[in-house]
Amino acid sequence: MTDVRAWLVERTYSDxxxxxxxxxxxxxxxxxxxxLAGRLGGExxxxxxxxxxxLAQVDDDAVKERYAAExxxxxxxxxxxxxx
Numbered sequence: 208m209t210d211v212r213a214w215l216v217e218r219t220y221s222d223x224x225x226x227x228x229x230x231x232x233x234x235x236x237x238x239x240x241x242x243l244a245g246r247l248g249g250e251x252x253x254x255x256x257x258x259x260x261x262l263a264q265v266d267d268d269a270v271k272e273r274y275a276a277e278x279x280x281x282x283x284x285x286x287x288x289x290x291x
Contacts (some may be wrong), residue, residue, distance in 0.1 A: 210256040213239055215291060216277040218251070230255055233282070235275030237262035254287035 213230035216238070220226055224244060228251060231238040239257050265271045285291060 208258045208260050211237070211259050211262060212254055212287065213237075213257050213262070214254045214278040214281045214287075215251065216274045216281070229274075230257065231265070231274035231278055232262065233275065233278045235271040235273070235278065236265055238265055238274065239263070251291055252287065253281055253285035253289045253291045 211232060213232055215228060216231045216235075217229035218226065226243045228241045228243065229238055230241070239255075239262055265274060281291075
């Protein structure tokens with residue numbers, strides 16, 4: 208299966224020390240959500256390569272636009288392997 212580049216567009220922490228990362232494709236149409244123990248968040252890169260089949264579809268147009276805008280900002284400021 209083909210890998211697709213996805214960029215970090217959202218990072219949230221829960222009150223239970225859970226870190227949620229959302230990576231999205233450049234068009235904002237597909238995403239991958241990862242949940243990690245909060246202390247592992249220091250190893251977060253600006254982008255990852257994801258198997259196409261692991262990406263979910265974004266159904267909300269406003270979210271698509273927000274993700275696409277955040278990808279544009281991230282690509283302007285970071286290389287894919289930058290720690291963020």
